[in-house]
Amino acid sequence: MQHWLVKSEPDEFSIDALQRVGVEPWGGVRNYQARNHLRAMKLGDGLLFYHSSCAQPGVVGIAKVARAAYPDPTQFDPRSDYHDPRSGPDDPRWSAVDVAFARKLQRTIVLDELRAQASRLGDFALLRRGNRLSVLPVTAAQWKTILSLE
DNA sequence: GCCAACGTTGGC
DNA sequence: GCCAACGTTGGC
Numbered sequence: 001m002q003h004w005l006v007k008s009e010p011d012e013f014s015i016d017a018l019q020r021v022g023v024e025p026w027g028g029v030r031n032y033q034a035r036n037h038l039r040a041m042k043l044g045d046g047l048l049f050y051h052s053s054c055a056q057p058g059v060v061g062i063a064k065v066a067r068a069a070y071p072d073p074t075q076f077d078p079r080s081d082y083h084d085p086r087s088g089p090d091d092p093r094w095s096a097v098d099v100a101f102a103r104k105l106q107r108t109i110v111l112d113e114l115r116a117q118a119s120r121l122g123d124f125a126l127l128r129r130g131n132r133l134s135v136l137p138v139t140a141a142q143w144k145t146i147l148s149l150e
Numbered sequence: 151g152c153c154a155a156c157g158t159t160g161g162c
Numbered sequence: 163g164c165c166a167a168c169g170t171t172g173g174c
Contacts, residue, residue, distance in 0.1 A: 031157075053172055130155035132171045
């Protein structure tokens with residue numbers, strides 16, 4: 001099983017929102033590197049759910065990949081914010097996966113704590129300077145270390 | 151709201 | 163293929 005971290009702005013879609021709906025299509029990703037991560041995801045992969053652009057940025061929950069990558073339907077929808085007129089159904093440019101709620105953490109593992117563990121976490125994509133990827137890989141060791149902070 | 155980082159676009 | 167302009171992300 002592989003592990004990943006997905007960012008979401010809680011004002012847009014929080015871990016509580018995911019808990020309510022159970023399963024949510026994870027689309028609207030319009031960055032090639034993040035898209036490639038989505039495409040590499042396999043059914044059952046573990047996801048750290050991260051709240052960004054908020055008062056307390058950090059890991060707030062765990063989710064699972066409920067469906068492997070498929071063409072993101074929003075790219076074909078002219079009314080969607082994520083519409084991409086350059087992408088066609090014959091050669092879809094963007095992918096989505098389905099994400100299923102697993103559990104909330106007992107508390108938020110805030111970004112500051114992750115930074116404080118930088119030496120244990122090693123080369124962690126989230127802590128790299130200037131990282132803005134909304135989907136990024138997490139090693140098994142990093143997964144373990146982060147959850148041990150809970 | 152500011153600003154650094156950095157991906158994308160498009161002219162050449 | 164270069165690179166300036168521009169837009170977006172996300173912490174603060």
